[in-house]
Amino acid sequence: MTTTASAARTIPQTVEHLRAVFDAGTTRPLIWRRRQLEGLRRLLTEQRPALAEAIDADLRRGRFEAALFDLVPTVAEVDHALKHLRGWMRPQRVPTPLLAEPGRSWVQREPLGVVLVISPWNYPVHLALAPMVAALAAGDCVVLKPSELAPTVSAVLARLLPEYVEGTAVVVGAADETMQLIDQGLDHVFFTGSPAVGRIIMRAASEHLTPVTLELGGKSPAVVSRSANLRVAAKRIAFGKVTNSGQTCIAPDYVLVERSVRDEFLRHLDEVVEQLTGGAPLPIVSERHADRLSKLVASAGGERMRGGPADRNALTMPFTVIADPLEDADVMAEEIFGPVLPVVTVDGLDDAIARIRSGGRPLAAYLFTRDGREQRRFLDRVSAGGVTINHTMLHLQVPGLPFGGVGTSGTGNYHGRWGFETFSHAKAVLRQGTRFDLPLLYPPYVGRRRRVLERML
Ligand code: NAD
DSSP states (O other): OOBOSSTTOOHHHHHHHHHHHHHTTTTOSHHHHHHHHHHHHHHHHHTHHHHHHHHHHHHOOOHHHHIIIIIHHHHHHHHHHHHHHHHHHSOEEEOOOGGGOSEEEEEEEEEOSEEEEEOOSSSTTHHHHHHHHHHHHTTOEEEEEOOTTSHHHHHHHHHHHHHHOSSEEEOBOSHHHHHHHHTTTOSEEEEESOHHHHHHHHHHHHTTTOOEEEEOOOOOEEEEOTTSOHHHHHHHHHHHHHGGGGOSTTSOOEEEEEGGGHHHHHHHHHHHHHHHHTTOOEEOSOHHHHHHHHHHHHTOOSEEEEOOOOBTTTTEEOOEEEESOOTTSGGGTSOOOSSEEEEEEESSHHHHHHHHHTSOOOSEEEEEOSOHHHHHHHHHHOOOSEEEESSSSGGGGOTTSOBOOOGGGEEOOBSHHHHHHHTEEEEEEEEEOSSOOOGGGSSOOOHHHHHHHHHHO
């Protein structure tokens, strides 16, 4: 079913309406943008109970955790934008070369127009609204297409967003609605989701030459060196995998641990998992994902240290650790996106780096070591969307850092100023006066003029 912010509107009408708002120049002034960001902030604070309840209904994450992982970071994103927006909008002067003198040159950031944000189910509020923060800051109108796998959140956003924010619409639906939206020939598509759907989105957008940002996933490794604090490493890796049951794009997907500390690391891991989960199984979003995860565990080989298959009736799964799975097992090939942690023994940092480099470039990479030389080598050799050293996932929380993938884990980025830039065009401007006209520029290039020009070349 398709519903939009203005329930009676079809998708073409919704886009047409937003285009009219944009074309009227409504969204350009700083004051309008600030007002929408403040509206988003009020939505997130006044409606916190309703939003947390909706997240809990869709993901069984618990209201406190829903607020902690979805709502709090989104408010932080709004606050950062409100604080810096004036500075971001300021034109940036650049030097003017002699041939373009007398003149002034600057970069002026202009909004793109009507943009589409397509979001996944795993952080259904944050991944819908954080890109929207960037788009509104940039002065765009936004159509949001939230995930059909988080239907309660999608319905709440469709109902509430228009009450708090202008220049936006929510289209509830799945693949068909997404494709219909892209076919409206929008000014940007910002997609968060799987690499498989990312390909479909990019192909469809290319028909209209609509630029895309793809925030995808993949296998994010965590490397544990013999120079790591093993207890801390185990706890922080387990934290990354327990959070939202491992259904996080930057969760540590698997561990590469140095041979000499493997057994000790596994011992610590077992203890901290018990501490963090109390031995209780973790919620899984759907039967399809429960079946997929059970299959990954069944075909993994290696030694199962704890855990086991998912319970498809209860939609839960115990935290599962598999030591040294088969090299060609599916669990080592596809993104796990659940509470299953393969731990693979390696000979040292260079072996770990070689293994990471042999796959697609990850969205995140983690290294646990106290050795500065190892840290530098890792940063130098491993290409990844982002890196946290000696913890997992926290680079996401730093507003000054871009968030996005590289290669197969995505293209483009956002958060803070980076998001503002993604959703705006860097217009190049040179302004000249008319009182003085540089004769050097014009043909015929002969005589003295030619000699001067030749000297300049
Ligand atoms: P998904 O790709 O299945 O769905 C994402 C969105 O695409 C949804 O809104 C969905 O309705 C739409 N969609 C699905 N199939 C479509 C089709 N055939 N045509 C057009 N649109 C379609 O992803 P998901 O299961 O919701 O999320 C999990 C994936 O997202 C994982 O791979 C994860 O790593 C990734 N992810 C990435 C980030 C990031 O910030 N990089 C964040 C969260 C999740």
